[in-house]
Each structure stands twice: as structure tokens, then as C-alpha cells.
Amino acid sequence: MDFSTSITLNGLIQQFLIGLSRTTILFIVSSGLSLVLGVLRIPNVAHGSLYMLGAFLCYTIASFLGASSLGFWLAILLAPLVVALVSLAVERGLFCHLYDREHLMLLLFTFALMLIFGDVVKAVWGSEYRSLSPPEVFQGSLSILGMPFPKYNLFLLCAGPVVAFALWFLTQKTKIGKIARAAAVDRDMVAAVGINVSWVFASVFVIGCYLAGLGGALVAPTQNISQGMDHTIIMEAFLIVIIGGLGNVWGALLGALIFGLTASMGILVWPQFSIVFPYAAVVIVLVFRPKGLLKATW
Amino acid sequence: MRKGLAMFVAVVVSVMFLVSSVSSFAADEIKVGIIDTYSGPPSSYALDVLDGFKLALNKINADGGVVGKKIVFVTRDDKFKVDLGLTAAKELIMRENVTILMGTINSAVSLAVSDLAKKEKIPFLVTYGKSSNITGAKGHKYVFSMNENTEMIGKAAAIGLAKRPFVNYWIAGDDYEYGHAIADAVWNHLKKIKPDVQLMGQSWWKVGEPDFTPYITSILSSKPDAVIVATGGAGCIPFLKAAKNTGFTSKVPIYMHTGTELSTLRPLGLDAPEGVIGTSNYYFYYPETPENKIFVEEFKKAYGRYPSFGSLIGLYTANFIAKAFEKAGKVDSEKFAEALSGLTIDSPVGKLTVREFDNQVMLPMFMGVTKKAPGFDFLIATDIVTIPADELMPSIENIKTIREK
Numbered sequence: 001m002d003f004s005t006s007i008t009l010n011g012l013i014q015q016f017l018i019g020l021s022r023t024t025i026l027f028i029v030s031s032g033l034s035l036v037l038g039v040l041r042i043p044n045v046a047h048g049s050l051y052m053l054g055a056f057l058c059y060t061i062a063s064f065l066g067a068s069s070l071g072f073w074l075a076i077l078l079a080p081l082v083v084a085l086v087s088l089a090v091e092r093g094l095f096c097h098l099y100d101r102e103h104l105m106l107l108l109f110t111f112a113l114m115l116i117f118g119d120v121v122k123a124v125w126g127s128e129y130r131s132l133s134p135p136e137v138f139q140g141s142l143s144i145l146g147m148p149f150p151k152y153n154l155f156l157l158c159a160g161p162v163v164a165f166a167l168w169f170l171t172q173k174t175k176i177g178k179i180a181r182a183a184a185v186d187r188d189m190v191a192a193v194g195i196n197v198s199w200v201f202a203s204v205f206v207i208g209c210y211l212a213g214l215g216g217a218l219v220a221p222t223q224n225i226s227q228g229m230d231h232t233i234i235m236e237a238f239l240i241v242i243i244g245g246l247g248n249v250w251g252a253l254l255g256a257l258i259f260g261l262t263a264s265m266g267i268l269v270w271p272q273f274s275i276v277f278p279y280a281a282v283v284i285v286l287v288f289r290p291k292g293l294l295k296a297t298w
Numbered sequence: 299m300r301k302g303l304a305m306f307v308a309v310v311v312s313v314m315f316l317v318s319s320v321s322s323f324a325a326d327e328i329k330v331g332i333i334d335t336y337s338g339p340p341s342s343y344a345l346d347v348l349d350g351f352k353l354a355l356n357k358i359n360a361d362g363g364v365v366g367k368k369i370v371f372v373t374r375d376d377k378f379k380v381d382l383g384l385t386a387a388k389e390l391i392m393r394e395n396v397t398i399l400m401g402t403i404n405s406a407v408s409l410a411v412s413d414l415a416k417k418e419k420i421p422f423l424v425t426y427g428k429s430s431n432i433t434g435a436k437g438h439k440y441v442f443s444m445n446e447n448t449e450m451i452g453k454a455a456a457i458g459l460a461k462r463p464f465v466n467y468w469i470a471g472d473d474y475e476y477g478h479a480i481a482d483a484v485w486n487h488l489k490k491i492k493p494d495v496q497l498m499g500q501s502w503w504k505v506g507e508p509d510f511t512p513y514i515t516s517i518l519s520s521k522p523d524a525v526i527v528a529t530g531g532a533g534c535i536p537f538l539k540a541a542k543n544t545g546f547t548s549k550v551p552i553y554m555h556t557g558t559e560l561s562t563l564r565p566l567g568l569d570a571p572e573g574v575i576g577t578s579n580y581y582f583y584y585p586e587t588p589e590n591k592i593f594v595e596e597f598k599k600a601y602g603r604y605p606s607f608g609s610l611i612g613l614y615t616a617n618f619i620a621k622a623f624e625k626a627g628k629v630d631s632e633k634f635a636e637a638l639s640g641l642t643i644d645s646p647v648g649k650l651t652v653r654e655f656d657n658q659v660m661l662p663m664f665m666g667v668t669k670k671a672p673g674f675d676f677l678i679a680t681d682i683v684t685i686p687a688d689e690l691m692p693s694i695e696n697i698k699t700i701r702e703k
Contacts, residue, residue, distance in 0.1 A: 011516070129342065131569050140545065147518065148546075149544075150544050151543075223509055228339055232506050267516045272499075
């Protein structure tokens with residue numbers, strides 16, 4: 001079978017754009033994971049569960065408000081906020097008592113959280129698949145270079161840079177961002193100058209989890225909302241964070257680009273074995289840069 | 299001290315009494331052990347089977363049961379894992395003393411339990427596993443398939459697709475046993491019926507792939523006449539969703555085995571694309587027999603939703619069990635297995651027979667095309683063509699040769 005005959009330039013560009021829109025989701029989720037990892041030093045395995053929770057909440061809020069476009073936008077807005085509230089409760093109620101424990105303990109704890117969230121989602125929403133339609137304006141597809149391009153993916157393409165800019169602004173220009181960056185380097189020193197590190201940690205944790213919820217809410221119209229979506233995303237998010245550099249938000253962006261684009265280009269070039277491409281990219285990066293592409297904060 | 303001893307004796311005696319009363323109570327029952335996936339995404343199918351089974355069982359028991367005994371069941375969750383399924387099956391045989399076993403949606407678990415059933419001489423009725431090996435290469439006296447299998451799907455799809463004008467095909471599917479088995483079965487039979495078909499290319503994705511858009515755009519860029527999509531369970535829904543968003547089905551017709559089934563179309567609501575060609579063994583709106591209408595009405599009344607193919611499997615499996623015990627005349631695993639083989643019952647889709655040679659239930663298949671319909675908030679299948687069971691049963695000669703190998 002000849003697999004390369006059908007590749008045209010238009011197809012290549014199309015596939016690149018599709019890959020970029022998928023990258024958006026990967027970036028949003030893994031930047032949140034990276035943020036928590038960098039500042040709090042917690043490998044939060046439950047991050048994927050919050051992503052799943054975001055998707056389910058988005059579905060429930062949108063269907064509660066009626067299947068209108070307004071309902072959808074409110075759901076995109078509210079679902080991550082609810083996830084953030086849940087994470088605030090988890091942080092204040094449980095996490096903040098555990099920061100002195102070793103990493104392994106924290107890892108086990110977040111693993112337990114993942115199982116609990118999984119069961120909570122099952123108990124509340126049941127095991128049926130759910131599906132959410134994108135709002136009217138983003139339904140169907142546009143023709144780009146003679147190829148159909150889903151309108152909703154176009155929206156995702158725009159959402160990515162917005163989130164990236166917001167994150168940049170937050171970490172570089174705001175006080176809490178600066179404190180958080182300082183705490184990532186040396187938390188004892190930050191505490192020594194009289195800053196309440198505990199609340200800094202709480203805010204960073206909540207922001208990280210908000211991003212997981214946002215990723216889940218944004219992805220909801222493109223796939224089925226079901227149990228198990230937590231496992232898929234957490235694997236990919238960790239790989240992205242590892243190749244980007246642990247705890248480095250821009251590393252997460254770079255990692256997401258590498259992962260998302262190799263996946264979608266691989267599908268075009270060699271569809272039979274496309275699964276291999278993003279993982280091969282991860283291996284290659286780690287062979288040459290075992291600590292990730294950008295500077296890790298660990 | 300004396301008082302303590304008296305107490306102890308009293309407790310022991312009452313426990314013994316309780317135990318003996320439980321076992322004497324159990325003698326009036328026929329116990330069915332069900333192993334299935336009751337957690338995670340596959341559980342929606344398993345619960346449909348269980349609800350259909352319960353509906354039929356309640357009726358049988360209300361009429362006095364069979365051979366003077368009520369049929370009861372116990373369930374175990376295999377969590378879609380072979381080791382858990384096997385442990386559960388052993389426990390059901392040893393501790394619960396079940397007379398027969400049924401389940402599971404996972405083909406690998408079904409095959410493992412079937413192996414145990416053969417050793418323990420306990421009949422095992424596979425409800426949703428679709429591997430053709432269950433009653434084919436690995437078939438034996440004690441295993442029964444209550445479902446279609448990949449071989450039957452392949453034959454039915456090939457018969458239906460050969461009537462359409464497509465020549466250049468693309469195959470895309472889940473990169474695991476079921477996906478490849480379906481794709482191979484459809485393609486091999488299609489090639490036999492219509493030798494001029496061409497395979498342009500294939501795409502395989504990992505199970506649980508969340509976003510199919512990049513796969514669809516890459517397939518579109520090579521412009522095949524039709525695409526055979528070999529996904530199972532959870533994959534169907536996001537695939538159809540991405541197909542709708544990219545306008546895939548308006549450009550290239552796709553065939554997906556479960557694409558017209560209620561389990562796939564109901565969760566999608568009106569987000570499902572029109573024009574998907576699919577095969578299914580059951581629609582709650584087809585065939586329009588009085589038996590089917592009664593079943594749909596009763597199921598809806600009991601559970602507040604339409605029955606799916608899984609619910610139908612549950613229903614006729616219970617009826618097969620009751621009829622087989624009646625024919626056997628007593629509660630005996632060996633006699634049950636002999637009675638069930640070759641048995642025929644009435645069902646909402648007409649008369650069903652368990653083929654004597656391989657214990658495979660003979661199910662007709664329906665090929666339809668998805669379409670929006672007034673009165674439903676999800677898509678339904680239209681232009682339904684029936685492919686009778688005897689046209690799509692795996693050939694006995696073939697099974698004989700594979701089993702001899």
C-alpha cells in the first residue's frame with residue numbers, strides 16, 4: 001500500500017491547523033499541571049479527574065440552562081469556576097496539612113483523590129456516555145483551502161493564545177505571580193520575608209485546577225463525555241510536562257506543541273502506525289534532553 | 299462462666315439453624331451467576347443486558363418459575379479485566395453454587411471464563427462478547443453465544459455493502475482485537491463477494507482516542523468512495539461527533555457496525571450525522587411485530603427508557619434459560635447444556651434458534667442508514683434491509699477446520 005501519494009500541501013496545512021487546535025487543549029491542561037508541580041511540588045495525578053469533572057459540569061450546566069448558545073457560554077465560564085471551588089476545598093481541607101510530607105506520600109494522596117473523583121463522577125452522572133453540542137455559530141465546518149475545517153476547532157485555535165497570554169500576564173505581571181515564582185525557587189525565603197506562603201500555594205493550586213476544568217469544559221463539545229477521559233489526559237499531560245521541563249509553564253506550551261503536532265501529522269503521513277509518533281517524539285526529546293527542553297524548576 | 303458457655307452454645311445452634319434454613323431455601327431456586335462489566339464506560343451496555351434479563355425473569359418467576367423453582371441471579375463486576383472475571387467465575391461456581399454462568403461484554407474475559415466452564419462442566423452463556431472464537435475455534439459443549447459475532451457482522455456488512463456502488467475503500471478503526479477482527483471480517487467477505495474492491499489505506503488509533511478530527515481530515519484528503527469504520531463501544535460516539543463537525547458523512551459515506559444502534563445514537567442526540575450506514579441486530583422500532591411492541595412498552599414502563607440491543611439479549615437469554623430448564627426437566631448443568639443446544643424460542647425479532655453444531659444463536663441482522671425523524675430527539679435508522687440469519691452464520695466446515703488445527 002502506498003501511503004504517501006495522497007499527501008498534498010493543502011492537506012498538510014489542514015492537518016497542521018487541526019493539530020494546533022488539539023494542542024490548545026493539551027496546553028491548557030498541562031500548563032495547570034505544570035504550575036502546581038512547579039510551585040507546590042505536587043505531582044497531581046488527580047489533575048485529569050478535574051478535567052473530567054469540568055467536562056461533566058459543562059454538560060450539566062449547559063443542559064440545565066437549555067440548549068441555547070448562551071447556556072453553552074455560561075457553562076464554559078461556570079464549569080471551571082466550580083472545579084476551582086472544589087479544588088479550593090480540597091486544598092484547604094486536606095492538602096495544606098500535607099505539604100511537609102514526602103513526595104511519595106503526596107503522590108499517593110493525589111492518586112487516592114483520582115479514584116475518589118472517578119467514583120464521585122460515576123455516582124453522580126452514571127456510566128452513560130454524554131454528548132454536548134457546540135453553540136450554533138460553531139456548528140458544522142468551514143472550507144479552508146478546499147478542505148472542511150470544523151468551526152469549533154477554529155474557536156479553540158483562538159482560545160489557546162488567549163489562555164497563554166493570561167498565564168503570561170499572571171505569572172510575570174501580577175504580584176501573586178511574582179510571589180509564586182519566588183516560592184517555586186525557594187519557599188522558605190519567601191516565608192521568611194513575611195509572606196503567607198500557605199495562601200500563595202492555595203491560589204496557585206486553585207488556578208492550576210481551574211485550568212484543568214477549563215480544558216475539560218472546552219473539550220466537551222468535541223468528544224464524548226465519559227468516565228475514563230481522566231486517564232487518557234493525565235498520561236498525555238504528564239508526558240508533555242516532562243518533555244517541556246518539570247514545573248515550567250512555557251515548557252508545557254512547547255511540549256503540547258510537539259505532542260499535538262506530531263500526533264496529527266503522524267496521522268496524515270502514516271495513518272496505520274500513527275499512535276507511535278507523539279510517543280516517539282517524547283523518547284527522542286528525553287534521549288537528548290533528559291531534564292526536558294526548558295529549565296525545570298525541580 | 300456457665301452462662302458464657304450457654305450463650306456460646308445458643309449462638310452456635312442458632313447459626314447452624316440459620317445456615318441450614320438458608321440452604322434449604324436455596325434448594326427451591328435456580329441460581330444464575332452473572333459476570334459483567336458494571337464499572338467504567340462498558341457498563342452502560344452491561345446494565346442494558348441486566349435490565350432486559352430482569353424484566354423477563356420477573357415474568358417467568360411470577361408465572362411460578364420453571365420446574366417448580368424460581369430463577370435467581372447474583373452479579374459480579376469484572377471491571378473489564380480478565381483476572382477479575384476469572385476469579386469471580388470461580389467464586390460463583392465454588393461458593394455460590396451457581397448452576398449456570400452468563401456474561402460478559404469483554405471478549406477476552408468471555409474466552410477465559412469459557413475455558414473454566416469447560417473444565418468445570420458449567421454452562422456459560424456469553425451475552426455481549428463478540429469474538430468469533432467463542433463459538434468458533436475455542437467453542438465447546440458448555441459455551442453458548444447469545445450475541446452476534448465478528449464473523450457474522452463481517453458477512454452481513456459485506457452483503458449490504460456489495461449492493462452499493464463503492465469501489466475504493468478506506469479502513470479505520472480501534473487498534474485492538476475487536477477493531478481488527480471486524481475490519482478483517484468485513485473486508486475478507488466483501489473481497490469475496492465483489493472482487494474489484496480496492497483498499498486505499500488504513501488508519502488505526504488507540505482505544506479511547508478522544509479526538510478523531512485529525513484522522514477524518516487525513517482520510518478526506520485521499521478521497522475514498524467509502525470508509526469502513528471499525529470502532530467498538532466508546533469510540534463510536536466521538537467518531538460520529540467529529541464526523542458531523544467536519545461534514546465527513548456528506549462527502550464520503552461511512553459504514554460503522556454499531557452506527558445505527560440506540561446505544562450509539564441516543565447519547566449523541568441530534569449531534570449525530572445523517573447518512574451513516576450501520577448494521578444492528580435490533581431496533582426498538584424495527585421489526586414492527588406485536589411481540590416487539592409489547593417488549594418496548596414493558597421495558598419503557600419498567601426502566602423509563604427505550605430498550606437497546608443489549609436489553610433484547612437480556613430478555614431472550616432469560617427466556618432461553620427458562621425454556622432449556624423446562625426441557626431438561628430438572629436443575630442439572632449437564633442436562634441444561636444438552637437442552638439448550640438446538641433450542642428454539644420466540645422473541646421480539648422472530649424465532650431464535652441456538653445452532654446445534656456450535657451453540658451460536660442465529661440472529662438476523664438489519665442494515666440501515668441514520669436519519670432525523672419526527673418525534674425522536676435522536677437519530678434513527680431508515681431504509682432498513684433485513685439480512686436473514688442463515689445467510690450470515692459462520693460456515694460449519696470452516697469451524698471444523700479451525701478446530702482441528
